[in-house]
Amino acid sequence: MCLSILLNTKNVGYDFKNIENKWQAHWAKNQTFNVDNHSTKPKFYVLDMFPYPSGAGLHVGHPLGYIASDIYSRYKRHKGFNVLHPQGYDSFGLPAEQYAIQTGQHPAKTTQENINRYREQLDQMGFSFDWSREVRTSEPDFYKWTQWIFLLLFDHYYCNTSNKAQPITQLIERFQEEGNKNIEAVCDVATPHFTSEEWKEFSANEQQELLLNYRLAYLSDTEVNWCADLGTVLANDEIINGVSERGGYPVTKKKMKQWSMRIGAYAERLLQGLEQIDWSESLKEMQRNWIGKSIGAKVFFQIEGHNKKIEVFTTRPDTIFGVTFMTLAPELDLVQEITRPDQKAAVEAYIKETQKRTQRERMADVKSCTGVFTGSYVLHPFTQERIPIWIGDYVLADYGTGAVMAVPCGDQRDYDFAKHFDIPIKNIFNNVSIEEEAFTDKGTAIIDHSEFLSGLSYKEAMKRSISELEAQGSGEGTINYRLRDAIFSRQRYWGEPIPVYYKDNLPQPLELKNLPLTLPEVEKYLPTPEGAPPLGNAETWAWDTQKEQVVDNTLIDNKIIFPLELNTMPGWAGSSWYFYRYMDAQNSDSFVGKEAVEYWKEVDLYLGGSEHATGHLLYSRFWQKFLYDLGLLPVEEYAKKLINQGMILGTSAFVYRKPGTQTYLSKDIISDSEKLEPIRVDVNLVNSADELDIEGVRKWQPQFKNADFKINNGVYRVGREVEKMSKSKYNVVNPDEICEQYGADTLRMYEMFLGPIEQAKPWNTAGISGVHNFLKKYWRLFYDDELLIVTDDQPNKKELKILHETIKKITFDIEHFSFNTCVSGLMICVNELTALNCHSKAILSPLTLLLSPFAPHLASEIWKNLGNESTIDHVDFPLVNEAYLVEDIKNYPVSFNGKMRFTLELSLDLDNLAIQEAVLKDTRTTEYLEGMTPKKWIIVPNKIINIVF
């Protein structure tokens, strides 16, 4: 017994613990991966999406992308590049705030603790980060510049003539000269026209209000999900079935004055920019769809007996004669104005109902058809027919104008609505039946019963209807984007303060020299009893315009001292530009120094999850384009290439409780008819055969202390389910334990071996021993126990072939981010060399370099023991010598007449590239080829052979 314990604890041969401690200390001491902004080497910037430091610590899903980017960074260093590979923390966020609400601890404190834990875990895995450039979005030194960018956005408008952002001062000058009638600028729809004289007569406040309609950061009334009981605004994410996830309180829509970003101004450029970047086609497609460009027309419908017109956007102006009703989004202000007294009650009730539904529910629900008639009519622009106005929640207020002209014969949604409410349907298509469903095929449509449009195709009718609408002033051709302006206010504590104070209810920006405007201390992190954001709890949160500093609220006189903004910025603010800060993290004069940004320019490889496709990855492109317009950044797209890593899923474990009892049935003795409550248990209490550690569970949670576990054949078997890895699901697997048991190199290789980097996959430690065994086997190529057994023997051709095949494969696979097949390739190589009993230094030395990006600790140790003076980290990667590969290639893929392919076994006369003998290997095709005699053979070594008949 004693003996076996002794033997088990002694690590024979590959002692990963010592090796890893040694090299991590070496890297830290020598700052091996700190990178210089002045280098003669070509630059390469590898960026990870920085983590949010959560209280659960880093789990095995986090490092997946970091390992991949680290492999690539190390590879690039071996290829002679000056590699910038930084890391930092996206340290503002909701969870820290919620923890603060529960415990009263300052979020800065818990964030710092979490960061310390993350750092420890990251260091343990041997990443080659340049930590001297670390950034944290919640540090005043960093958010000073986030606030500065906000001020820049506030100070600019989007000029459609120069097609870029321009200073607001320029706009003011033009207003003074000519008013706003001829100005091509992106602004709010409702902005009235004024002349130069009128502008000059406006009061200063009136002018400021008008300018807000043009600023890229602006204030406007926006709808939010309001939960009165929690006293806070909720994300759609936090709402389940119309009630809050926490507590189950009702949620309603509420209008609030909020900061927004005019991202819509950049819609077209965000779309066009996708063409220049090497991102996956699927991700670009997601962004395209999110931006949602559609070409169509605005049409104005005169409201009967009213001086107003309703503006609609339609992609099908060709079907304008098929309009039989109009639908408005229930939340439009206009609805109140036009509702007739006899419909008032029904409309009000309907609006109330809609307020309970989230937008997502409304979009997801296509089956039920709901709506109410307002009692009012609009007039058709061409026929002057009366068209009833309805409201319906399938129309969304923030897409287009929130109003649609309904053409039931040409749109299925309108068709269903018309059928349901018995509204007439007009068929305006030639020779098409609309008895069963709407006719939506644009390709074959011929318009009929439509005056001047009759007989025209879709394309012709589109053109003609737009020109007719324009001629009579009741519409115009236009382009609409689905992309909405981004709401920028958050009623939270733990975010960047918006550097603005209010004078006469108008926002006044601070200046750069006043930044950072640091977060005030508060007693409570909840909203105030009056419903103001948490910053409303601060006692020192007023701006003294003379002293230019934050002072006590009691001093507010609205002459010199004014109240500061209470909202904070959203999570995406800091993450929209952090990658530039890494280039020059210590710079206190600028967000990034000119020299640094000229050198690094842009990110060459960006790695992160695809869940950010339409959030972070769009917002950051928007800010990039804006800062580029101002001449602050050298490129319009910041990330040349992007790889999305798939999420690692956890395998949760369940025990099954009989309702109302403390009896739990083993999974294998449950009959189908039994209704049981599945309860999650910690996956760490279950072994690989799904057997539960019953005693462990009893200790784990009090509810199981006296539970009755019904076992089968002596074991309790749990149920399994794959879902998102999360602390609350008790399925988190921590990398620390694996590092402890197998070492970081094994963890790194195993995570890569698990599958393609871009694919989502469940975490399963079952195969980890295979990778660990590989590293042990690798070690044994070099050492007999502790003694180096590498020889100076000349390698034979077979060994050289194995090595060069592997070099070729690894190089190709790293460059294509196929790290799982890299690991396989290395395994095959080591197996073959072991079988040949190869210990030749000429083979093993380059092989060490191949291993280095994947298992850097082990590679470093071996490299040093091979007698190399320099450490392995910046040594040249081995090059493939094709000569070793060509030699005995026998199997060539063959194509006939450039079309068919199969395999041919050839004996080649390599000197003349002539075929000596050819044997068809693929017998299934011989039948087809019978009687055909080749006229010409075209041979390209290592490529395809073409045979022309």
Next chain:
RNA sequence: GCCUCGGUGGCGGAACUGGUAGACGCGCUGGAUUCAAAAUCCAGUUCUUUCGGGAGUGUGGGUUCGAUUCCCACCCGAGGUACCA
């Protein structure tokens, strides 16, 4: 609902532009070594079979001499859906 991605042995996955499906690893089976265990090594392992073969890459069709790969329809799973990060 909509957008994007995925579905291959008991498991993770491989298969380059359509050409011997299941590389590599796990697990399992048998063997060697060992007093025994660990570790290591060797052999086998898609299913089925009357041992001739037959079936097989989510389902149903299509294109092709030939389909995991291309096209159409469907089913299931994951991510996103605008205040989680």
